[in-house]
Amino acid sequence: MSLNRNVSSIASLISDPSRAAILLHLLDGRCHPAGDLAAAAGITPQTASFHLAKMAELGIVTVEKHGRHRYYRIAKASDAEMIEQLLSFAGPVPVISLRQSDQMKKLRHARMCYDHLAGEAAVRIAESLQRAGHLQKDGLQLHVTASGERFFADLGLDLPQLRKKRRAFSRCCLDWTEREHHLAGALGQGLTELMFAMDWFRREEQSRAVRITQEGMQGMAERFGIQLD
Amino acid sequence: MSLNRNVSSIASLISDPSRAAILLHLLDGRCHPAGDLAAAAGITPQTASFHLAKMAELGIVTVEKHGRHRYYRIAKASDAEMIEQLLSFAGPVPVISLRQSDQMKKLRHARMCYDHLAGEAAVRIAESLQRAGHLQKDGLQLHVTASGERFFADLGLDLPQLRKKRRAFSRCCLDWTEREHHLAGALGQGLTELMFAMDWFRREEQSRAVRITQEGMQGMAERFGIQLD
DNA sequence: TCCACATTTCGATGATAATAGAAACGTCCA
DNA sequence: TGGACGTTTCTATTATCATCGAAATGTGGA
Numbered sequence: 001m002s003l004n005r006n007v008s009s010i011a012s013l014i015s016d017p018s019r020a021a022i023l024l025h026l027l028d029g030r031c032h033p034a035g036d037l038a039a040a041a042g043i044t045p046q047t048a049s050f051h052l053a054k055m056a057e058l059g060i061v062t063v064e065k066h067g068r069h070r071y072y073r074i075a076k077a078s079d080a081e082m083i084e085q086l087l088s089f090a091g092p093v094p095v096i097s098l099r100q101s102d103q104m105k106k107l108r109h110a111r112m113c114y115d116h117l118a119g120e121a122a123v124r125i126a127e128s129l130q131r132a133g134h135l136q137k138d139g140l141q142l143h144v145t146a147s148g149e150r151f152f153a154d155l156g157l158d159l160p161q162l163r164k165k166r167r168a169f170s171r172c173c174l175d176w177t178e179r180e181h182h183l184a185g186a187l188g189q190g191l192t193e194l195m196f197a198m199d200w201f202r203r204e205e206q207s208r209a210v211r212i213t214q215e216g217m218q219g220m221a222e223r224f225g226i227q228l229d
Numbered sequence: 230m231s232l233n234r235n236v237s238s239i240a241s242l243i244s245d246p247s248r249a250a251i252l253l254h255l256l257d258g259r260c261h262p263a264g265d266l267a268a269a270a271g272i273t274p275q276t277a278s279f280h281l282a283k284m285a286e287l288g289i290v291t292v293e294k295h296g297r298h299r300y301y302r303i304a305k306a307s308d309a310e311m312i313e314q315l316l317s318f319a320g321p322v323p324v325i326s327l328r329q330s331d332q333m334k335k336l337r338h339a340r341m342c343y344d345h346l347a348g349e350a351a352v353r354i355a356e357s358l359q360r361a362g363h364l365q366k367d368g369l370q371l372h373v374t375a376s377g378e379r380f381f382a383d384l385g386l387d388l389p390q391l392r393k394k395r396r397a398f399s400r401c402c403l404d405w406t407e408r409e410h411h412l413a414g415a416l417g418q419g420l421t422e423l424m425f426a427m428d429w430f431r432r433e434e435q436s437r438a439v440r441i442t443q444e445g446m447q448g449m450a451e452r453f454g455i456q457l458d
Numbered sequence: 459t460c461c462a463c464a465t466t467t468c469g470a471t472g473a474t475a476a477t478a479g480a481a482a483c484g485t486c487c488a
Numbered sequence: 489t490g491g492a493c494g495t496t497t498c499t500a501t502t503a504t505c506a507t508c509g510a511a512a513t514g515t516g517g518a
Contacts, residue, residue, distance in 0.1 A: 008243065008244055008246050011240045011244040011315065014236060014240040015241035015243075016241075016475090018476075020240075033495090035493095035494060043477075043478090044478055045495065046479085046495085046497085047476070047477055048495095050476080050477085051476090053496085067484095067485060068484065068485040068493065069494065069495085085314060086239075086240065245506075247506075262465090263466090264465080272507075272508090273507075273509090274465065275466075275507080276506070277465095278466055278467085279466090279505095282466085296464090297465075297515040297516065298464065298465085299465065
């Protein structure tokens, strides 16, 4: 239940390190049980529960009960993008350890931004689609052109179905590692889903990072004209 | 002195209502004495001083001593834009009351975003420049085309000089009232300065709002092909 | 030289909120 | 049916921090 979501209340949500850690963990778009989030933030389950209740009250997260677990996830894609943007404000994250920089490298390469792809791969895809004239930027919208309609249909996407969803159809999302836009909205989600179905990408366990498969490399080259290494 | 600017510290800066009020007041890009900022936030000078010291330590604001006054301003344009963006997170600006406050209407129409123009007028200008082929969007950059070079030179802007500045030359800035991009960077600042010099716009006292003059109307129509009312 | 004024520093206070212990609740499993 | 487990609620503790009064600093003007 979204209450009084003014600037201060949103900011104070993220200003607490424990909550920031929880939100960061939830940014992978997956559902997470409360206990996992507590562990991720390094706090007791009670405290995590306290924070999650506060977030739920603001409508940032939603709960799903399954057995004795309660699975939390970020409620709206737009909020996930908001948090992503806040990350970009923090500036270049200082590298602490080699292990961390390795993980960071992976994240920069390809990761989930809630329900759609982000990172270098996603930015390159968005660029390619615009260069080919399939998408056209208009403010924060990304219009699908006539050639784009054919392209996505050919790829196997049901655009009329995606348009029906009660959310923005096709829009830009600022990538905090690349500092460029990638594709978000129903189309971004649908395309990401499709690419996973085609096994172009595979999710890593316990992480937002995404791995590109051999099929993915090939497909990206053939379909989008992108050479990733 | 930019110290450890992580997400939490940035967010906690804005999470406090008093600090938020101060920052909002500083968003006009002008210098403000500490006392004014205290009054604007409704706190005592001591408390304002406390907050300002904290912001200065994070490198968000800088001080300039003039006589017995200390003038504060936002240190970097990029930080001002960050705060502008945080405002847009407050949600799809809900209609607060039937009669929108007069001030709000003015702000939506035209206002300062730190050192460049924002609001409907600014978005329309940016659109116009792209439509005419003077600017070309590329990610978050706005490239000046060959025709753009001529256009701006003709207008009276010294582009080589603007390029020399140690900041982004020409880039997009998200307008939180229009939810579209307007022109920022050295070019946005230079163009705004020029338009003020030509008396197209005039600043309102004690506000970020900007008034368009008769000359401005005429100039906008002739130069940019924009009809503002 | 003295006073007014803008601002900061110091010190104290009071409110807020993050935290974890204890206990309760509900679910799964043996 | 009983116990383990994940989670929440309740409660107390603790630390933090925004705030302001008092005093200090520094500047300008008379």
